[in-house]
Amino acid sequence: MTETLVEVDDLKVHFPIKRGVFLDRVVGHVKAVDGVDLRINKGETYGLVGESGCGKSTLGRALLQLTPPTGGRVNFDGTELTTLPPKQLRSMRRRMQMIFQDPMSSLDPRQNVESILTEGLQAHGLGGSRAERRKIISKSLDAVGLPQWALSRYPHEFSGGQRQRIGIARAVVLNPDLIVADEPVSALDVSIQAQVINLLEELQEELGLTYLVIAHDLAVVRHISDTVGVMYLGALVEEAPSDDLYRQPLHPYTRALMSAVPVPDPEVEDRRERILLAGDLPSPANPPSGCRFHTRCPWAQPTKCRDERPGLRIIGTGTHKVACHWAEQIESGEIRPHAVKAEVVADGAGAKEAHGALHNAIESPGGPVI
Amino acid sequence: MSTKTDKIDALGELSAVKQDEHGVSLWTEAFRRVRRNPSALVGMAILVLFVLVAIIGPLLAPYSPTDTMGIREGVIRPGSIPGPSAEHWLGYDHQGRDQFSRLLVGARQTLLVGIVSTLIGLTVGALIGGVAGAAAGLGGRVGRAVDSVLMRIVDMLLALPSLLLAVSIAALLGASLTTVMIAVGVVSVPVFARLLRGAMVAQSGGDYVLAATSLGVKRSRIALTHILPNSLAPVIVQATLTLATAIIEAAALSFLGLGNPDTSTPEWGLMLADAQPYLDGRPGLAIFPAVGIIITALGFTLLGEALREALDPKLRK
Numbered sequence: 305m306t307e308t309l310v311e312v313d314d315l316k317v318h319f320p321i322k323r324g325v326f327l328d329r330v331v332g333h334v335k336a337v338d339g340v341d342l343r344i345n346k347g348e349t350y351g352l353v354g355e356s357g358c359g360k361s362t363l364g365r366a367l368l369q370l371t372p373p374t375g376g377r378v379n380f381d382g383t384e385l386t387t388l389p390p391k392q393l394r395s396m397r398r399r400m401q402m403i404f405q406d407p408m409s410s411l412d413p414r415q416n417v418e419s420i421l422t423e424g425l426q427a428h429g430l431g432g433s434r435a436e437r438r439k440i441i442s443k444s445l446d447a448v449g450l451p452q453w454a455l456s457r458y459p460h461e462f463s464g465g466q467r468q469r470i471g472i473a474r475a476v477v478l479n480p481d482l483i484v485a486d487e488p489v490s491a492l493d494v495s496i497q498a499q500v501i502n503l504l505e506e507l508q509e510e511l512g513l514t515y516l517v518i519a520h521d522l523a524v525v526r527h528i529s530d531t532v533g534v535m536y537l538g539a540l541v542e543e544a545p546s547d548d549l550y551r552q553p554l555h556p557y558t559r560a561l562m563s564a565v566p567v568p569d570p571e572v573e574d575r576r577e578r579i580l581l582a583g584d585l586p587s588p589a590n591p592p593s594g595c596r597f598h599t600r601c602p603w604a605q606p607t608k609c610r611d612e613r614p615g616l617r618i619i620g621t622g623t624h625k626v627a628c629h630w631a632e633q634i635e636s637g638e639i640r641p642h643a644v645k646a647e648v649v650a651d652g653a654g655a656k657e658a659h660g661a662l663h664n665a666i667e668s669p670g671g672p673v674i
Numbered sequence: 675m676s677t678k679t680d681k682i683d684a685l686g687e688l689s690a691v692k693q694d695e696h697g698v699s700l701w702t703e704a705f706r707r708v709r710r711n712p713s714a715l716v717g718m719a720i721l722v723l724f725v726l727v728a729i730i731g732p733l734l735a736p737y738s739p740t741d742t743m744g745i746r747e748g749v750i751r752p753g754s755i756p757g758p759s760a761e762h763w764l765g766y767d768h769q770g771r772d773q774f775s776r777l778l779v780g781a782r783q784t785l786l787v788g789i790v791s792t793l794i795g796l797t798v799g800a801l802i803g804g805v806a807g808a809a810a811g812l813g814g815r816v817g818r819a820v821d822s823v824l825m826r827i828v829d830m831l832l833a834l835p836s837l838l839l840a841v842s843i844a845a846l847l848g849a850s851l852t853t854v855m856i857a858v859g860v861v862s863v864p865v866f867a868r869l870l871r872g873a874m875v876a877q878s879g880g881d882y883v884l885a886a887t888s889l890g891v892k893r894s895r896i897a898l899t900h901i902l903p904n905s906l907a908p909v910i911v912q913a914t915l916t917l918a919t920a921i922i923e924a925a926a927l928s929f930l931g932l933g934n935p936d937t938s939t940p941e942w943g944l945m946l947a948d949a950q951p952y953l954d955g956r957p958g959l960a961i962f963p964a965v966g967i968i969i970t971a972l973g974f975t976l977l978g979e980a981l982r983e984a985l986d987p988k989l990r991k
Contacts, residue, residue, distance in 0.1 A: 370888055397890035410881035414700055414903050424889040458699055474889070 309482060309514045310344040310367065315376035317359070317366045321589060334589045336362040338538035339376070341616065344482070344531075349508065349515040351529030351546065353522060353561070357585055359538040360518045364484045367516065368400055369393060381481065398428045401475035405487035407467035411459040417470055418455040421445070424478045444477040447510070448503060465496035469503070476507055484516045489524060501528055522565050526550050531623075534558045537596040538588055540616060544624040554619055554626045554635060556601045557581075582644040595629065602641035603634050707984040708977075714984075717976025724970050727778055728785040735775035737762075740938045744770020755956045764962050767945070768952055777962055780940035784970070787855055787924040787941070792917045794859025799866025800909060802828060807871040807905065808897035811878025825871065832864040840923060844932035851934040858923045862916045869912055873905035880904075907985035914978030918971035925967055942967050 318333040336359040344350045352360045365371040367378055369385050378385040380400060388396065404410035411420060421441040424430075431437035442452055448469040459467055468488065475483050488504065489497040501524060507513060519525050525532055526546055533543040534555065542555040553559045560579040567573045581600045586592050592599045598609040608614075608629045616625040619632065633639045708714045727734070737743065744750040744766040757765040764773035806824040809817035831839070843857040877883065878901050886896045925943025927933050933944055942963040949959035 365884075368888055370884055394890045394892070397888060400888075402885065402888040404881050404885060406881060410885045412882040412886075412900050412904065415900075416699070423886065423891060427889055427891045427895075460700070461698065471885075474885070478889070 306345040306348070308343050309346045309381055310342075310516070311377075311379040312340060312342045312367060313377040313379070315340045315363065315366055315378060316374045317362050317371055318374040332589050334587075335538050335591060336588055337366055337373075338588075338591070340535075340538075340540055342533055342540065342543070344514055344516060346481075346514055347508075347512055348530040349517055349528050351525035351532040352516065352518045352535060353520060353525050353532060354535035355520060355561075355585060357588070358535045359588065360535050361486050363535070364402070364486050364516060364518050368397075368402060368484055370402070395428065398424070398430075398478045399480050400482040400484070401478060401480040403468075403471050403475050403483060403485040403488045406491050407464060407471045408459065410471055411467060413459055416456055416458050417445075417450075420459075420470060420474055421455075421477050424474065428478065430478070441473075441477055444473045447476060447507065448473040463496075464492050465500060468492060468496075468500055472500075472503065472507070476511060476513075479511070480513070482514045482516065484518070486518045487520070488517065490519065490521060497524070504528065522550075522561065534561065537586060537591055539596060539627070540625075541597065541627045542625065543616060545622070548622065548624050552624075552635075554624065554631045555597075555628050556603045556634065557597050560602075579641070595627075600644060602644055603630060603639050604644070605630055605639065704981070704984040708980050711980045711983065713976045714980030717973045717978075717980060720969060720973030721977060724781060724785065724973060728781040731778040731781050735772075735778045737772040737775045739771060739776040739779040739940045741772070742770045743772070746770070755952060755959070757956065757958060765956070765958060767959055768948060773959065773962060776940040776945060777942075777966060780942050780945060780963070781966070783851070783934070783939060783941040784921055784924070784943070784967070787851070787858070788917045788921040788970075788974075791855040791858035791920045791924065792862065792913055794856060795862030795916060795920075796866055796909070796913050798859070799863040800870050802863070803867035803870030804874065804902060806867065807874025807878075808894075808901065810871065810875050811883075811901060812893045812897055821871070824867075828864045828867045831860075832868070836861040837923065837926060840927055841930065841932060844927055849932045849935050854924050854927050854933050857927060857932075858920045861923065862920065865912060865916070866909060870905055870909050873908050874901050877901045877904045908982075911978050911982040911985065914974050914981060918974040918978075921967055921971060 315337055316335070316339055317337040318335050320330045321332045321334060322328040323331045338359075340363055342350065352363065354360045362371060366373045369378070369388075373386055376386070380396070383396065385393065385396070415423075418438075418441065421444065422437055425437050425440060431440050442455070445452060445454060450466065450469050450473065454462070454466075454470070459470065462470065468491075472488075485504065489500050492500060504515070504517075505528065508515060515528070517525060517528055529546045531543065532546050532549045533540050534549070534557065535541070536557050542549065542553065542558045544554075549558065550562065553562045556579075560581050563577055563579045567576055579602060583600050586596070586599055594608070594610045594612050595601070595604075595614050598604045601609070604610075612629065614627045614629050616627045618624065619626050628634070630639055732739075744756070747770075749756050750766060750768075750770040755766055755768060756762070759765065762772050762774065764777065767773050767776060802824055806821040806828075809824075810821035811817075813820065834842075840857040840861050843860055844853045847853040847856065874897075878897075883896060883900055886900055887893075921942075924933070925941075925946055928941055928943030929947035929950075931947070934941060945963040946960055946967075949956075949963070952959050
């Protein structure tokens with residue numbers, strides 16, 4: 305029986321774009337996260353993938369209330385976080401921690417490791433005496449595989465992988481239920497990445513942690529996740545158990561993502577179907593109407609795609625969810641891919657000027673994009 | 675368990691630092707780098723000399739700085755002030771006092787004015803800037819309003835030419851040594867306030883601040899233990915540089931007659947002012963205190979620049 309730990313409903317984070325010299329006036333919104341629903345089960349790992357700028361980091365921060373959401377609800381183990389008074393939210397933070405992408409900038413350069421690890425305990429009045437706290441932090445140091453002499457040292461004296469271990473120790477020392485890991489290994493050497501991923505998995509087993517892992521590395525996400533959500537321009541386009549998603553991606557965007565992963569077998573690699581997306585990621589300040597992906601989708605249809613925003617729906621019998629009007633037809637081969645003209649991406653405030661440019665859309669070089 | 679111990683050993687070997695060595699904090703590291711910088715050493719040597727003279731100057735002075743011996747002895751006549759000689763290394767001043775003794779004794783008041791006025795500017799400026807920076811970085815809507823109000827006041831101060839501001843303050847409070855220190859201090863307030871506020875706002879966007887928030891640390895504590903210490907480096911550098919300009923500005927106020935009314939106590943700025951009518955016949959009267967001011971300012975500037983380099987995180991390793 306799986307129990308839900310985190311339940312996110314229609315979460316929205318819109319950042320205002322301000323202009324003006326004397327009085328700021330809001331000229332638009334960057335819709336970084338625009339209506340995301342997701343559930344994370346206790347003890348499981350939810351992987352969130354998507355290209356940079358799709359809002360996955362903002363989603364992670366909004367979930368933890370580090371960036372105030374514009375709308376929607378976040379339910380954490382029965383407690384509604386979005387309406388929680390600051391004081392209760394602060395004490396709730398013990399149960400949900402974060403691991404950052406850049407281990408150097410997320411550690412205060414003027415704090416030694418002991419002070420870094422003690423800070424959370426102090427903030428929540430845990431551990432009682434100094435000696436007891438020392439015991440707790442040296443245990444967490446052991447847990448992440450750092451030597452005890454690290455305590456008196458400063459972040460700049462460690463290597464990247466070791467720093468990330470400090471960041472992980474800082475998160476687990478509070479014995480949290482949920483850890484949001486925002487690109488936990490993308491700043492590390494490939495040789496160190498595997499170590500840190502394995503450490504995260506070990507800790508999950510030992511401490512019964514629930515993870516939300518945000519990454520753009522598909523292999524990392526596949527390895528660590530039970531469920532994977534694919535994000536495009538502030539919304540989830542597909543969500544499925546990890547193996548299902550990688551075996552049979554249903555959304556055109558996911559297909560394009562997956563087809564970009566090289567296969568370590570030259571023969572298979574040669575036969576690999578590659579889907580190159582035309583154009584850039586549209587601006588989240590001025591997202592396309594209807595399906596967000598229709599401007600770049602090789603399977604886009606004249607009906608529905610432009611004017612009706614697809615929601616996540618279950619395809620088949622399992623838990624595979626896709627936000628595409630034509631997922632079944634694309635899968636069965638009924639709809640064939642076609643060439644896509646790359647559109648010039650306009651930002652929200654300059655949308656009017658850029659409208660003309662849209663009509664002068666550039667033909668994507670090299671003919672059909674498949 | 676054995677695999678974990680192996681892992682620890684492996685990590686110990688991987689890291690370049692020796693295990694028995696104690697951790698090196700950023701401040702210690704910065705101090706090391708200052709010591710290795712030749713221009714910092716020159717600056718420090720100048721300052722040590724200056725401070726020594728300021729402390730024991732009166733003991734070194736061969737004559738009393740207020741003794742108008744030249745007039746008593748009749749060597750001073752209108753249009754003729756004797757220059758350097760074996761007894762009087764830098765000659766007499768216009769009132770027949772020994773110039774060298776006055777220079778030595780005057781260092782004390784010059785240093786006092788520089789340090790006290792810089793401290794006034796630093797304290798008040800850091801207070802305003804610190805509150806504004808913390809409010810802007812962490813205080814949400816109310817905080818931004820507090821920040822706006824404080825910064826507009828600072829902008830008003832900044833808009834006035836510094837010497838004009840100092841002169842107005844000195845004129846308002848009446849000429850005295852305290853006035854000079856307050857006036858010069860107030861002039862440097864907006865610089866410190868802006869600098870600290872800017873650094874704090876920049877720091878509050880840092881990941882480690884977000885990390886502290888996600889740990890559940892209180893906002894006031896984050897501001898004091900994380901943001902403030904990481905924002906101090908530019909302020910410290912500015913303080914050493916301000917010390918140099920403060921001495922020059924204090925000299926300017928003395929020159930304009932807004933300094934210490936007790937003109938018998940020597941002070942470099944005042945000596946410069948007194949020398950003005952005699953620039954033609956005896957330029958030495960102006961040159962010696964001016965050179966003293968310039969060398970001292972140079973010392974502070976060299977040290978300040980070296981500190982800036984040592985504390986700059988971008989230059990680290």
